[in-house]
Amino acid sequence: MGETQGKTGIGVIGLGKRGRGLLKQLLKMDNVEVKAICDWNEDWLKMGVDSIVEAGKPMAACVRSYEELLAREDIEGVIIPTSWTSHVEIMVAAMKAGKYAACEVGAVASLEECWQLVRTQEETGVPCMLLENCNYGRDEMAILNMVKQGVFGELIHCECGYEHDLRKSLTDGYDSGHYRIHHYLHRNGDNYPTHGLGPVAKLLNINRGNQFLTLTSMASKARGVRDWARVNREEGHPLREAELAQGDIITTMIKCAHGETITITLDTSLPRPYSRANRVQGTKGIWMEDNASIHIEGRSPEHKWEPFADYREEYEHPLWRRYIEEGVRGGHGGMDYLCLQAFVESVERRIAPPIDVYDAAAWMAVSILSEQSIAQGSQPVSFPDFTKGKWIRRKPGPASIYSLETVDASVFA
Amino acid sequence: MGETQGKTGIGVIGLGKRGRGLLKQLLKMDNVEVKAICDWNEDWLKMGVDSIVEAGKPMAACVRSYEELLAREDIEGVIIPTSWTSHVEIMVAAMKAGKYAACEVGAVASLEECWQLVRTQEETGVPCMLLENCNYGRDEMAILNMVKQGVFGELIHCECGYEHDLRKSLTDGYDSGHYRIHHYLHRNGDNYPTHGLGPVAKLLNINRGNQFLTLTSMASKARGVRDWARVNREEGHPLREAELAQGDIITTMIKCAHGETITITLDTSLPRPYSRANRVQGTKGIWMEDNASIHIEGRSPEHKWEPFADYREEYEHPLWRRYIEEGVRGGHGGMDYLCLQAFVESVERRIAPPIDVYDAAAWMAVSILSEQSIAQGSQPVSFPDFTKGKWIRRKPGPASIYSLETVDASVFA
Numbered sequence: 131m132g133e134t135q136g137k138t139g140i141g142v143i144g145l146g147k148r149g150r151g152l153l154k155q156l157l158k159m160d161n162v163e164v165k166a167i168c169d170w171n172e173d174w175l176k177m178g179v180d181s182i183v184e185a186g187k188p189m190a191a192c193v194r195s196y197e198e199l200l201a202r203e204d205i206e207g208v209i210i211p212t213s214w215t216s217h218v219e220i221m222v223a224a225m226k227a228g229k230y231a232a233c234e235v236g237a238v239a240s241l242e243e244c245w246q247l248v249r250t251q252e253e254t255g256v257p258c259m260l261l262e263n264c265n266y267g268r269d270e271m272a273i274l275n276m277v278k279q280g281v282f283g284e285l286i287h288c289e290c291g292y293e294h295d296l297r298k299s300l301t302d303g304y305d306s307g308h309y310r311i312h313h314y315l316h317r318n319g320d321n322y323p324t325h326g327l328g329p330v331a332k333l334l335n336i337n338r339g340n341q342f343l344t345l346t347s348m349a350s351k352a353r354g355v356r357d358w359a360r361v362n363r364e365e366g367h368p369l370r371e372a373e374l375a376q377g378d379i380i381t382t383m384i385k386c387a388h389g390e391t392i393t394i395t396l397d398t399s400l401p402r403p404y405s406r407a408n409r410v411q412g413t414k415g416i417w418m419e420d421n422a423s424i425h426i427e428g429r430s431p432e433h434k435w436e437p438f439a440d441y442r443e444e445y446e447h448p449l450w451r452r453y454i455e456e457g458v459r460g461g462h463g464g465m466d467y468l469c470l471q472a473f474v475e476s477v478e479r480r481i482a483p484p485i486d487v488y489d490a491a492a493w494m495a496v497s498i499l500s501e502q503s504i505a506q507g508s509q510p511v512s513f514p515d516f517t518k519g520k521w522i523r524r525k526p527g528p529a530s531i532y533s534l535e536t537v538d539a540s541v542f543a
Numbered sequence: 544m545g546e547t548q549g550k551t552g553i554g555v556i557g558l559g560k561r562g563r564g565l566l567k568q569l570l571k572m573d574n575v576e577v578k579a580i581c582d583w584n585e586d587w588l589k590m591g592v593d594s595i596v597e598a599g600k601p602m603a604a605c606v607r608s609y610e611e612l613l614a615r616e617d618i619e620g621v622i623i624p625t626s627w628t629s630h631v632e633i634m635v636a637a638m639k640a641g642k643y644a645a646c647e648v649g650a651v652a653s654l655e656e657c658w659q660l661v662r663t664q665e666e667t668g669v670p671c672m673l674l675e676n677c678n679y680g681r682d683e684m685a686i687l688n689m690v691k692q693g694v695f696g697e698l699i700h701c702e703c704g705y706e707h708d709l710r711k712s713l714t715d716g717y718d719s720g721h722y723r724i725h726h727y728l729h730r731n732g733d734n735y736p737t738h739g740l741g742p743v744a745k746l747l748n749i750n751r752g753n754q755f756l757t758l759t760s761m762a763s764k765a766r767g768v769r770d771w772a773r774v775n776r777e778e779g780h781p782l783r784e785a786e787l788a789q790g791d792i793i794t795t796m797i798k799c800a801h802g803e804t805i806t807i808t809l810d811t812s813l814p815r816p817y818s819r820a821n822r823v824q825g826t827k828g829i830w831m832e833d834n835a836s837i838h839i840e841g842r843s844p845e846h847k848w849e850p851f852a853d854y855r856e857e858y859e860h861p862l863w864r865r866y867i868e869e870g871v872r873g874g875h876g877g878m879d880y881l882c883l884q885a886f887v888e889s890v891e892r893r894i895a896p897p898i899d900v901y902d903a904a905a906w907m908a909v910s911i912l913s914e915q916s917i918a919q920g921s922q923p924v925s926f927p928d929f930t931k932g933k934w935i936r937r938k939p940g941p942a943s944i945y946s947l948e949t950v951d952a953s954v955f956a
Contacts, residue, residue, distance in 0.1 A: 283770070284766055284770075286763050286764065286766060286767075286791045286792055286813060287763050287791070287792040287794075287810075287813075295846065344920065344921065346759045346761070346796070346921045346923070348759070348796040348798055348804050349804070350699050350700050350802060350803060350804040351699065351801070351802025351803065353697055353699060353826050354699075354826060357696070357697075357826050377802075377804075378699045378700070379699060379700040379804055379824065381700075381796050381804060381806050383759075383761040383794050383796065383921065385761055385921070388764070389763055389764025389790075390763060390764065391761050391762070391763040391790075391792055391794060393794050393806070397700075397824075400699060400700075400824060400825070400826060400829065401826075401827065401828060401829070401838060401839075401840040402824070402829045402838055402846075403838055403846050403847055403848050404846060411792065411810075411813060411815070412813070413766050413767060413770050413813060413814075414814065415814060416813070416814070416815045418833060420831060420833050420834045421833045421834040421835075422834075425814060425815055425816055426814075427814040433708065433815075433816050433817060434816055435816050507757065507923055508757065508759045508796065508798070508923040509922065509923060510759070510920055510921040510922060
């Protein structure tokens with residue numbers, strides 16, 4: 131058993147491309163034993179087995195149903211990189227089975243799913259985590275460090291987004307039966323808000339003394355995927371004539387309880403370089419990702435930008451400073467590994483994960499509220515208070531520890 | 544008389560800082576004679592006189608009431624750089640007096656003012672122009688040229704703004720009795736949208752086959768001016784304790800008739816470098832001002848930015864190419880001169896100005912609609928159709944000629 135060896139027993143449910151990537155990260159961790167892997171697709175299961183062999187780790191059980199995996203006693207936590215519409219169902223089943231549960235990011239379809247997560251955790255006492263890797267991005271964590279030290283003064287406005295040209299992968303997905311393009315064909319809203327919003331929510335202490343109050347969203351027309359398919363796919367391909375529901379650009383504005391505003395952009399079906407479009411602005415300064423620049427009053431020359439790189443050097447987050455010394459590992463510039471590690475550590479220490487069920491519910495709700503607002507001609511819609519009032523007195527505590535026990539927790543306070 | 548000398552007789556109403564700057568530009572134009580200047584402030588009138596003497600031009604009549612100026616027969620057009628709340632009153636009076644009228648940009652206070660402009664022009668047949676200098680910005684005009692040539696494909700989304708740290712000048716204004724800070728004390732909305740929106744409206748053919756349909760606005764809390772005054776003004780200064788109505792950041796989203804979206808940011812009371820925050824995005828590419836970069840599909844390396852400077856060299860607007868050869872003149876990088884020249888040319892040739900009354904009404908309406916939306920918790924509000932349906936069949940024509948007769952008009956088509 132994992133416990134007897136001093137290792138944490140983890141299961142992986144879903145071995146698509148993302149699931150196989152996360153499995154490889156888990157196999158690098160000395161404190162983890164992957165006890166079981168699960169997928170209905172035999173080819174993907176086989177690829178998981180290959181990864182375990184390659185890593186020289188003990189073989190995991192291979193199962194085709196998540197119920198079977200969740201029934202195993204040697205598993206303490208499960209990673210759920212499945213499709214958007216199955217995340218919550220499996221998260222709920224995992225918590226009911228007493229397993230710490232962690233799912234990948236992506237659009238949920240109803241507020242009831244968010245409530246299901248909250249309700250299940252409150253009833254079972256078993257925690258769950260949203261695996262928002264961008265909360266562990268190097269820039270994002272340096273900015274968190276700066277905000278906590280007051281470098282930006284009082285925060286006033288943040289911007290963020292997911293700006294990633296997915297036209298080819300969406301079209302390939304259509305050809306291979308992947309689920310994502312079908313959301314684009316039928317739904318219209320910000321289907322992927324958390325890469326930008328997760329880090330911003332932590333800066334603004336959402337669910338811990340602050341709250342998202344309302345949002346309003348607007349969608350542009352949809353042209354990108356269709357036009358791309360017309361150039362890159364043969365006559366007769368359905369996407370060449372498809373009328374996607376999903377607008378090319380979705381802009382969302384959020385108002386917070388303490389008067390801060392947030393703008394989120396989803397931009398995934400037009401040609402462009404990748405960006406998370408971060409902007410953090412307070413009474414003492416502003417940081418922008420897109421020009422890699424910062425301006426801090428009293429330090430920067432008046433009305434001039436300075437390179438952010440110099441500030442990152444100075445304000446590197448302690449977690450990242452140590453991570454760089456020890457060697458950065460894994461995908462997406464190293465943040466995937468840190469995010470998974472934070473989950474594993476929560477399981478190991480039986481503590482609340484740093485991105486908890488209230489975070490998951492509030493961040494994921496943006497997809498649905500955005501759809502509702504767009505469907506109603508950009509009417510403002512209200513966020514449910516998933517904490518049921520507890521946000522008023524909740525303070526950043528152990529739950530804000532971003533992994534690595536030796537890092538001074540005070541920087542997350 | 545101006546006409547007999549082959550010169551256009553112009554009057555200037557309002558000799559504050561901006562008015563005196565524009566007067567100096569007019570005095571550089573060989574085809575213009577400034578026949579009269581007007582202000583109630585004797586010191587400012589005197590400064591205007593000094594400028595005329597310094598330029599070696601014939602002395603203008605000096606009057607204290609605009610009615611007196613408008614009654615003069617030697618004046619064909621008037622420039623109205625007065626305060627925000629007097630622009631429309633004087634524009635209307637000018638048109639009724641048969642003078643081509645041009646006012647500076649700034650917030651109007653009611654939709655009725657926009658309708659007054661439209662109604663007066665339609666009744667009198669006398670044109671008016673909004674002096675939106677940023678429509679003549681070098682980057683903006685190169686982008687216009689590129690859009691008209693199809694480089695960006697079908698336009699989908701634009702962003703723009705007025706991001707200018709005005710904390711010192713707002714506070715100085717309070718001390719000197721200037722009007723602008725009083726808007727900040729009492730109103731909450733995008734009070735200065737046209738620097739960004741004017742050029743974007745021309746890209747999207749607003750009022751000429753396209754239309755602004757609705758907008759929704761959101762305001763952050765207000766901290767910037769107060770916090771700045773606390774550091775930079777002595778104990779007892781009213782702005783140290785002032786509760787400004789105007790939020791520090793105002794974000795506005797506009798939906799257009801053909802499905803394009805526009806985001807506008809007003810950011811004038813927090814520390815930051817200047818930007819008009821332009822972003823133009825179509826099915827074939829994207830330009831961003833803040834990183835001075837562009838990405839054009841099939842030309843730029845995949846998923847990579849290129850410096851915009853190279854493209855500007857290639858797509859320099861003909862007006863600007865000639866302007867650079869002849870020598871760039873005047874304020875704000877030369878665009879003030881071009882904008883005034885376009886007005887003067889319209890007067891001289893008795894043609895419609897390039898930024899006409901429908902443009903002025905639609906662009907200025909944003910301030911009011913933004914306030915209404917914010918006051919209603921970011922409800923969407925509808926734009927009036929100031930063209931009363933004529934936008935459906937209006938096409939870019941002579942009115943789109945951006946001055947300089949020798950420039951091929953086809954690039955504005």
